[in-house]
Amino acid sequence: NQDDAYITLRKEYMESEWWALKTLFEKKLLYKDYRISPYCPRCETSLSSHEVAQGYAEVKDHSIYVKFKVSGANNRYFLAWTTTPWTVPSNMFLAIKSTYDYVLAEKDGEELILARDRVKAVLDSEWKIKTEMKGTDLLGIRYERPITFAKTNENCFYVVNGDYVTLEDGTGIVHTAPAFGSDDFDVGKRESVKPINPVGLNGKFDDKNLPWFGKFVKEADVDIIKYLKSNNLLFKSEKIVHTYPFCY
Structure with missing residues (x-):
């Protein structure tokens, strides 16, 4: 009517x-x-x-594997995959799935932790498995932030369980930034932390502590990748085509 x-x-x-x-x-x-x-x-x-x-479109994005150094261990890293390099400065946790099996792989004195079922997809044949472990063995282990410019006093930077972690892609370890992403936010809420959010309403970094202050986040992807590489925290960088939402 x-x-x-x-x-x-x-x-x-x-x-x-x-x-x-x-x-x-x-x-x-x-x-x-x-x-x-x-x-x-x-x-x-x-x-x-x-x-x-109404606004999904296929785009080419950066896909990177970031090394998160295990606290107190020389040359040992958690390996996590992300298609949003601009969120790495806001990292607060690494999520694993407690029921998955994980391994410690070694090559030339460097050790990487990742899901056992993702080894063949991520590592070459020169990497050797040293130890296998359950996801539960990793819970609570602390790691060092790869990018430390954005300040926080929160108790974070340790491994947590995440039911959303899958073995379809990545490493079975998910970089988690509670300021960006629903699953990430839920983890932050569960762990009672205030998210690290150095991004303004215009989509640009507004934290003056960051070298990329004033830059639109997607335009900072390459700079962040270069920073990780220069600090030996970038394992691999690729380009992928995936579907991403846009304002119509």
């Missing part, structure tokens, strides 16, 4: 929404919290799932 449509721009609709909010408030059912939402830095607004669904 177009003559009597119930649409959001009508005052009757707005009044009913305010009534609902008032009722919830009076029953003490409203509270302030945070969540991860799709966001457009050009429009500087969050997007609904419907808007995001």
